[in-house]
Amino acid sequence: MSENVGRWLRDEIENAILSNEFAPGERLDEMVLASRFGVSRTPVREALMQLNAIGLIEIRPRRGAVVIDPGPHRIYEMFEVMAELEGLAGSLAARRLDEESRRVITAAHKRCEQSAKAGDSDAYYYDNEEFHKAIYAASRSDFLEEQCMQLHRRLRPYRRLQLRVRNRLSTSFSEHCGIVDAIFAGDGEEARRLLRTHVGIQGERFSDLVASMSTR
Amino acid sequence: MSENVGRWLRDEIENAILSNEFAPGERLDEMVLASRFGVSRTPVREALMQLNAIGLIEIRPRRGAVVIDPGPHRIYEMFEVMAELEGLAGSLAARRLDEESRRVITAAHKRCEQSAKAGDSDAYYYDNEEFHKAIYAASRSDFLEEQCMQLHRRLRPYRRLQLRVRNRLSTSFSEHCGIVDAIFAGDGEEARRLLRTHVGIQGERFSDLVASMSTR
């Protein structure tokens, strides 16, 4: 547990929302949450305020908090922005790459290769995450890294669904190869282009997303 | 005043921070704020929690809240991300432009022209803001628009400082002209490119920023 109950609750409720335990549209009753976590309403409210500020829930005055339901279209928009930010991170990484970042990216890339070849979609899910985080860090822009991490976190559940789609694992990994090559070659614009298409949702992948969302 | 005290306080304190009334590094005492606004500590704390979540203040456990001091480097990073997001907004706007957006952009652009020709830097400051917001809206991506608005808001104080720099007014307006042309021509990539350079801080403009920050 974190040092104070408020933060701990914020993380707990955030996780519960992102893992779909609290479904979109669901009402979050302060007293129910308080008794569930064995605390009073005060830290619960503080946690809710923070989740409201980052856009995970909506607090309607005098009418309680509900989990925001982004809907397919908005999720598409979020991926669109994510693609742009990752593209920027990639281009900066290519320009600013140092030995340490190169090492971390290579390591994550190799783990992805193993999981992809093994066809282990769960393992790939985690390794892929580390790969992308390695690129954020390699951008050497703290603010960009934070923005990427935050958006990545929010999109995590949908990413996971996407990996279930047929052939997505090997396709994803081969895209990684190109990205790594571009970054290591110092070709920022190529890295940006490849990451944008890698992260963005084009064509049939959007209907895949919608389909997987409705059946979860 | 907003419907509930918590939100009102959040806006009040946010404005006070962005207008530099609460300086970076300054400690925000809950009781001082409470008595200043004539309320109890509870809504003050809720406001602080929200400001913490959006990264305007830092709450150190048991040690109170302080206004975050971004520092020149981080502000540069924020402009870098802003440039990228505005570039995306511009490219989407060019592709999706409808009559309504065209009208709003044209109107804002004309107001910029008047303020620029009059050399009225305060008027231009507001008109310029409306111009950029018009482009966010024209992107027809609600999420992108929100992200842009939020970051724009945070960078507002520094934008204002930049406009004070010699010749920046006319330079800015002539850049606007190119952006409008590209968007109206449906040239998304050109709009993106122009907006990126328009918003980003290159070369001497970074030292201008640093200089203006130290003397405010």
Added chain:
DNA sequence: GCTGCCATTCTTGTATACACGAATATTGAC
């Protein structure tokens, strides 16, 4: 006179109490 330890004070973190608006159930009229 300076340094380190302890007591005091001050501020934050959490719980509880109370007030008020919204949602809901109940009762009465038609």
Added chain:
DNA sequence: GTCAATATTCGTGTATACAAGAATGGCAGC
């Protein structure tokens, strides 16, 4: 039986009370 007006319940919004950790100041020892 349906609808509307009203009473009741329920949950949020704010204030206050209490607990506990951090900052501060004083005192003793050197």
